[in-house]
Amino acid sequence: MGIDGEGQGRSPHRYTFIAASDSDGRSWQRANLQGLSSVECLDFILALPARARVFGFAFRGYDLTKIFQDLPDELIFKLFREQQREREIDGQLVTIPVQWEGYEINLMNRKLTVKRGNRRTTVWDIFGFFGKKFTGALSDWKVGTVDEIAEIERMKDKRSEFDNQSFAEVKTYCLSECRKLATLGERLVQAHKEADLELRSFHGAGSTASVILKRLGISNKRGVFPSEMRKPLACAFFGGRPENSVIGKVEGRIWGYDVSSAYPYHISQLPCLECGSWRRVMNPSWRDIDGATLALSHWHSKAFNTGAWGLLPVRSEDGTIAFPYGGKGGWAWKPEITRAHAMNPRLKVSEAWLYHTDCDHRPFNDIPALYLERIKLGKDGPGLVIKLGLNSCYGKLAQSKGIEPPFQSWI
Incomplete structure (x- = not known):
């Protein structure tokens, strides 16, 4: 009622x-x-x-x-x-x-x-x-x-x-x-119910995401990592957000880009965290980083002008996020740091946590099937339910509220 x-x-x-x-x-x-x-x-x-x-x-x-x-x-x-x-x-x-x-x-x-x-x-x-x-x-x-x-x-x-x-x-x-x-x-x-995602709570789309992640068994597939990684993990965590490169009048054509279901797609590509192991490496080579399944690296760089903002975000002790041109840097994951290095050859890595696994398990392998089901169902009712649930899976993985949230995984 x-x-x-x-x-x-x-x-x-x-x-x-x-x-x-x-x-x-x-x-x-x-x-x-x-x-x-x-x-x-x-x-x-x-x-x-x-x-x-x-x-x-x-x-x-x-x-x-x-x-x-x-x-x-x-x-x-x-x-x-x-x-x-x-x-x-x-x-x-x-x-x-x-x-x-x-x-x-x-x-x-x-x-x-x-x-x-x-x-x-x-x-x-x-x-x-x-x-x-x-x-x-x-x-x-x-x-x-x-x-x-x-x-x-x-x-x-x-x-x-x-x-x-x-x-x-x-x-x-x-x-x-x-x-x-x-x-x-x-x-x-x-x-x-029609989407086979029966709810037990009604907080919002996050409740739908919880049902999806429970079905996938994610709470038991998050692996373990060394306690020394906790601070680097927190420092390397940045949510998606817009940034202004220009404030004021802009002459000429302006482009706006959007990617359909970007978060669900990338979640579907996440590797298994159960079968591999982490190793800390000082002054790793770029080959070391490229050869790892996952790499969490601490970077630094001499100042290098890359436009409106620096290439990589840095989180300060008080939580402020900045995009410096250079300096002592911060922590970043493999996809971002390798792309940044291609644009800024001065960027160096002093320390990295490297994860290697030989398995080809994909914990979120069923996400694409849900996406296709959502396309088949259309934009109304069950289709909309699946769309919002998939988009909210990221939020459940990134959840910080509570004691050991059941799906939290900042990796």
Whole structure:
């Protein structure tokens, strides 16, 4: 079922209506034109059908702000900062809920859990599966007619004028959103089932990626590396991002390049980390680096002007990333450092961790098959689910949050 709420007034602004609906239009609702209290909102959430799967959309923003408005500031501060509530218990990272007026309230990323006595309700914010506004998601997943979606869009644009709308009109709009959200959630769940990627959590596309990586058995295929490599690994880790080479007016034609599913493609090429071994080499030759399956190298260079920025990024102790023309350098992986050396002959390597394996195992060998399945299914439903899941595999491998994330591999 879908859940949403609406408010009216400017100063003060009142959260006057909260509702939930299933895809058949059966609804649950609570209204208070003087403003719903936090107790009223939490009791409403707890009163929803016990076995229902409850979905919100961008629920963590406005709605939770109003639902929690009666809580003391210090509890609200903790609630929205889950890392301050994390504790390690028996080797597991546990997020401790906030206690208030007999309620246990836990907010973890996009998952809200409310408990009181023997009643418990979880609300999942599924915005992360779509990454766009609600009406855009409805259009993409063909939920509702063009006119129905246009009406929701019209009402969203008039939110600042809800004082001029009748309460009945606002209520009808909210219930329509809830019903459409329930249908959207059902289609999301069904699309995952049809793609054989049944979800156990609903944090976003990362949840889809977790199912893919679990199917591939990646948690048991990450290999081991010497503890001395930890700092070089951290120093050599750089996420993809744009950089400006020019700021201001540019004369002439400008080119924009995009690679279809670049991250999934490169993930599919990653080698086996189970069958080989690492070796530290001081002052390695370029032949040593070229001959290794993987190479993590520390470079340095005399200044060499290569244009708007240097060839290789360097991460400082405080985490700042720069692209120097030269200097004492930093750590880089084989594909980047060999390409940089071809462009800058002054670049030298003082130390490298070299990995050799004779096997031809590919832990991510099934990724191309999933990609082809996604192409066959098209851009809607299951095809979109696979696309977003594949694109999120990189994020799961690069995950740093938590104690020993199950798929983390910075190599």
